[in-house]
Amino acid sequence: MAFENLTDRLQSAMKKLRKKGKISEADVKEMMREIRLALLEADVNLQVVKEFTKNVRERAVGSEVLDSLSPAQQIVKIVNEELTKTLGSEAVGLNKAPKIPxxxxxxxxxxxxxxxxxxxxxxxxxxxxxxxxxxxxxxxxxxxxxxxxxxxxxxxxxxxxxxxxxxxxxxxxxxxxxxxxxxxxxxxxxxxxxxxxxxxxxxxxxxxxxxxxxxxxxxxxxxxxxxxxxxxxxxxxxxxxxxxxxxxxxxxxxxxxxxxxxxxxxxxxxxxxxxxxxxxxxxxxxxxxxxxxxxxxxxxMLTLIEKAQQDYDEQKAEEMAEKMRENTFDFNDFIDQMDQLSGMGSMEDIMKMIPGMNQMPGIENMQIDPKDIERKKAMVYSMTPAEREDPDLLNPSRRRRIAAGSGNSTIEVNRMIKQFKESRKMMQQMSKGNMDNIPGMEQMLGGGVKGKIGKMAMNRSMKKSKKKKKKKKRK
The missing domain is CATH 3.40.50.300 (P-loop containing nucleotide triphosphate hydrolases)
Incomplete structure (x- = not known):
């Protein structure tokens, strides 16, 4: 995306602050110098850069920020708020005529x-x-x-x-x-x-x-x-x-x-x-x-959720959720899910919308090859209808046949089946409204206390969703 270099520069500038327990005005000054250079390199108008850095500096050197328990977090919050203000504060919809058109x-x-x-x-x-x-x-x-x-x-x-x-x-x-x-x-x-x-x-x-x-x-x-x-x-x-x-x-x-x-x-x-x-x-x-x-x-996350709502077929999503709950999610559903995810855009862009993902080591070098999805599809299409519906049938001889039929190695087929079974297990845990046993979920939601709170919030929202469904059924 257009802002990748700017994102990297701003993050590295603020990462230095996060490592310090106490922050001085000199630290803020150094960070503002790096932010100013990052914005100018990103081709931001000079007057806009001056106004932005001035506003952030004035707010960041206040005693309530520097003397707070977490000054680095406070400064990140200020940068976020000022950046939002520079971009326009809130979304503006289309001006509609009182009568058509x-x-x-x-x-x-x-x-x-x-x-x-x-x-x-x-x-x-x-x-x-x-x-x-x-x-x-x-x-x-x-x-x-x-x-x-x-x-x-x-x-x-x-x-x-x-x-x-x-x-x-x-x-x-x-x-x-x-x-x-x-x-x-x-x-x-x-x-x-x-x-x-x-x-x-x-x-x-x-x-x-x-x-x-x-x-x-x-x-x-x-x-x-x-x-x-x-x-x-x-x-x-x-x-x-x-x-x-x-x-x-x-x-x-x-x-x-x-x-x-x-x-x-x-x-x-x-x-x-x-x-x-x-x-x-x-x-x-x-x-x-x-x-x-x-x-x-x-x-x-909000844009990611909206993308999912727009691009996902609601009825299919409900059917899949039911299959996850009952643990009957099979390879036919796996293909449907990959097709719907592909419709949302590149996986790299989708992952960057998930909070905390950008801080995972090696994420900037991670590229998901669209051909990899096609290879997985070829493996599934080389299965018999019975094998697609019941993955437990896939013994070593069947796996060798699938590898030969799809033009892949047996190792790749084994890896794909293992990934499928792990993701099915994870989805079943999520469908039960329990995030506690899902590896890496806290880190994905920001790590530390923030990750724990995020996980609790997701658990709570899933439980609420289940209660609503029960009420609807009663009605």
């Missing part, structure tokens, strides 16, 4: 990802609001943009209004809006043209489209890979159009991520969404507090 206009430079974002936003609205959006192809200068929007529309079964490349974009938007009113679409997403840089002709055209469409939202789409230039672009668009929000794309790339930390402070416009991949589902609502936790390596 809600009109959202996408603006930005060429190549920022406006057209792709229009498709992702349509998908997000369909999934989360059961909406009926329509998209308008207003970029007549790049024929591929119209074709791309049509392809996205077909994938999502969303209508795309276009009039080819020979009509004035303002007229296209006027007629598109008319059709949206007639068809009673509740959202209109307008894809507009971009340029290689901001120019007067582009801005005048966008202003004319704005006058015709009267959008409820003008979302500026910026590419995280453009670094500090993204902030300059945001300022220009904001001055001339009055943007209502920002979308940062390609946050999954190998970028420094400084734009995300700068844009809110510089423009005052909230970041509303981030693009985290190429798939239509790779769009996240921007939560400043969660992003701050992620940057500081503290995980992001």
């Amino acid at each position: 809600t009109v959202i206009m996408m603006v930005g430079l060429q190549g920022a990802g406006k057209t792709t974002f229009a498709g992702k936003l349509a998908n997000h609205l369909i999934k989360n609001e059961d909406a009926r959006p329509m998209m308008i192809a207003g970029d007549v200068y790049r024929p591929a943009a119209i074709d791309q929007l049509k392809v996205l529309g077909q994938q999502l079964s969303v209508p795309v209004f276009d009039m080819g490349t020979d009509t004035d974009p303002v007229e296209i938007v006027r007629q598109g809006m008319q059709q949206a009113h007639e068809k009673k679409n509740d959202y209109v997403l307008i894809d507009t043209a971009g340029r290689l840089h901001v120019d007067e002709t582009l801005m005048q055209e966008l202003q004319n489209i704005k006058d015709v469409a009267q959008p409820n939202e003008i979302l500026l789409v910026v590419d995280a890979m453009t670094g500090q230039d993204a902030v300059n672009v945001a300022e220009s668009f904001n001055e001339q159009l009055g943007i209502s929000g920002v979308v940062i794309t390609k946050l999954d790339g190998d970028t420094r991520g400084g734009a995300a930390l700068s844009i809110r402070s510089v423009t005052g416009a909230p970041i509303k969404f981030t693009g985290t991949g190429e798939k239509l589902s790779d769009l996240e609502v921007f939560h400043p507090d969660r992003m701050s936790s992620r940057i500081l390596g503290m995980g992001d």
